[in-house]
Amino acid sequence: MPRVMICGDLVWAHQECEEIFQGLAEVVRMDSPDRADFLSGLKQGGKYEGVVGVYRHNVSADSIGVFDREIVDALAAAGVKWIAHNGAGYDQIDVLYCKEKGVWVSNTPGAVDDATATTGFYLMISALRCFSRAERTLRSGGWKSTHRPGEAHDLTGRTLAILGLGGIGLRLAELAHAFPMRIVYHNRRPNPNAPAWCEYFGQGRLDEMLAQADVLSVHVPLKDETVGYVGETMIRKLKRGAVLVNTARGKVVDEAAMIRALEDGHLGAVGLDVFPDEPQVNPRLLEFPNATLLPHMGTETCDSQKKMEIRALSNLRDFLTKGKGFDIIPEFK
Structure with a gap:
């Protein structure tokens, strides 16, 4: 069974996450305290081995940093093919390098x-x-x-x-x-x-x-x-x-x-x-x-955040079941 990683906060849609991936994929939570541990975990025999898709929230940058070339290289080498970003904006991901490395990226338009x-x-x-x-x-x-x-x-x-x-x-x-x-x-x-x-x-x-x-x-x-x-x-x-x-x-x-x-x-x-x-x-x-x-309050409601989580998780599910998520970012179209 393939594995998918929850990288960052999943606050409101725990039950939906279980339902979405039940019988489809094993859900692994990113618990690395720093970038070095994260990169190590992606290597063969590491705790994240076998991950093919990643749910990403910006809060993950607090521990492992943004998804720059170093992280994208490690993800691609580990076999990751899809990053389902939670958010409309995705400036914390080097999406052009993702495209070069064959790692697709989706976001959550509409939900925000x-x-x-x-x-x-x-x-x-x-x-x-x-x-x-x-x-x-x-x-x-x-x-x-x-x-x-x-x-x-x-x-x-x-x-x-x-x-x-x-x-x-x-x-x-x-x-x-x-x-x-x-x-x-x-x-x-x-x-x-x-x-x-x-x-x-x-x-x-x-x-x-x-x-x-x-x-x-x-x-x-x-x-x-x-x-x-x-x-x-x-x-x-x-x-x-x-x-x-x-x-x-x-x-x-x-x-x-x-x-x-x-x-x-x-x-x-x-x-x-x-x-x-x-x-x-x-x-x-x-x-x-x-x-x-205001201190970046744009999507700071439980209603919108749950919609965003479900939408990102659904993109990851569609990648596994259909080969492609719905909300592909414009750079990949």
Whole structure:
């Protein structure tokens, strides 16, 4: 019987895991305290010998590090053919090297959409209405002494620009459209699942979209080519007083450029759930009263985390039964 490895947290779907692999594969839990022990376990005669598929959670990086070339080499040499990553983003895996070594990678799109979109929605509302500053003033005993109605805005009739209309961006669009807000978006190509009320702006019209945005919400995956993608030029194309929301990855936004725009008032507010060097947060951001900050809470609900676990486990099962999981990442298509 083949073996599959649980590498990192499995919190909510223990019973489902047993049911999914019963009679199909032996489940082995990665219990290595460090990378050296993990690599040793993958060798012939090691405790992970015979593993052909891996369920991976980012928390595993705390003990064995990210899935870089060294780990991918060891996995491939051990006979691993599939990494079922738990999460929409997979920047902790060298996926191009996985492809080179014949190790397939899947993620969990869809399972994270609602929780991450509602996080972005909260950040947008808080930024526009100055709710974060108001709560901090109340907690310090000042009631609403720091509130300035001239800096607060309703959502109704505002324009939300979505940079990357995938599953999360589309769910955010649905939520915001109910207010109603005007929804515009930019992708490399139009999303065929976008409703008619989502207005598409291609590359040639990106500046036009930015100039109309009251809120820019970032939903761009982190890759080498997207580091600093939302930079000085893009931020300055936004109208003065616009709001920037980021629930994607911290490094997609040029943090220094964003801070400069907050300092000179070009950005009216920001709502951030992600940061370049998590869990460290730039102390300068803590000084802005118009910054709503969350500690990467996007998928931190039991409902979404269970869906993500089951989806990742199901990809691993489909690899064993069908030869291929459903959620293959774009780099492999």
